[in-house]
Amino acid sequence: MADFSLNNVLIDGAKAASDVATSWDNTWKNVLGDSGSLGGTTLYGVLCWVGTLFAVGTLIFLIVELYKDLNEGKPAVLTSLVWPLLVAFLLADNGYWLAKSTLSLREIINQANSQVIAITMSGVKLDELYRQANGNIGLQGIISNSMRACQSLTGEAQMQCMSQAVTQAQTFVDNYKSQFGDTSWLDNIQGFLNGIGSAITGGAVDMGVFGLLKPIWMPIVVAVLYWLQIAYQNLLEAALLITALLGPIAVGGSLLPYGPRSIFAWLTGFFSVGFARLCFNIIVGLASVVATSAEGGDPFWFALFSGLLAPILASSLASGAGLTVWTSIANAVGKTATTIGGLMV
Incomplete structure (x- = not known):
């Protein structure tokens, strides 16, 4: 019966893996969902307060830079006027709208992953x-x-x-x-x-x-690899939540007039973690097609692949894809805002 119980862990593997995001839902709601109703006593409320301090500090640099441009006869750029309003809106009421936006972004990532694992190949x-x-x-x-x-x-x-x-x-x-x-x-x-x-x-x-016959230690090793796989997916959820918590600080630092906006760096990190989940589901899903086919040979390679190699590959792909995509978007947004600002002055 011990062998069969260990096997049940493996048989329910896909269900457990797909339920990782659901198991974190309450944590996300507790951390972000009530940010505007419990005041600064929440963790997110405290971080919004820190983000507001960052915003006030960086606003000084923005005002100095704006005064310098006006003193030199340069026209005021629209983005210099819009960013303080946007930051104030996002951080108002203990970051209520920033929290809502972050939860919406997570929902988009979850929906994308759900659609990927629902894709049918070979009729299954x-x-x-x-x-x-x-x-x-x-x-x-x-x-x-x-x-x-x-x-x-x-x-x-x-x-x-x-x-x-x-x-x-x-x-x-x-x-x-x-x-x-x-x-x-x-x-x-x-x-x-x-x-x-x-x-x-x-x-x-x-x-x-x-x-x-398989070695006697094989089921134990396979179970460990399976648990590594679940641990990796929980790690991604934790990384996504920590990144979400850093949102107020990233928004507050976005008023700094030098270099790229920190909010774009935050979005890059947030969606890079989302890309890691997406890549992992695609990689493991495609490997499952091979592992369940008659031509797939011994399926035990799948445990090593999904538990150890797939997380490494997914993280590598996501770091490159996330950075490229969101750097491009940030550049496009920056150029568009600069162009609009130039037309309105």
């Missing part, structure tokens, strides 16, 4: 393929453990042990068929069991079958 949704890939790994581990005890026996004792192991394994296979239906990977496992059953009926079991 990616999240279901992911669940099947984990189930394939878990089932093979169970069958290996049930037959491993027979390896040290000989003669009639080995035949009886193998017969009992096949019967037990068939129960697990039937249980999986009730959950997944007819799939290529279940057909392969069923064929493996049928072959052993025929050999037992014939009075001889090919000893080569034991060479197909």
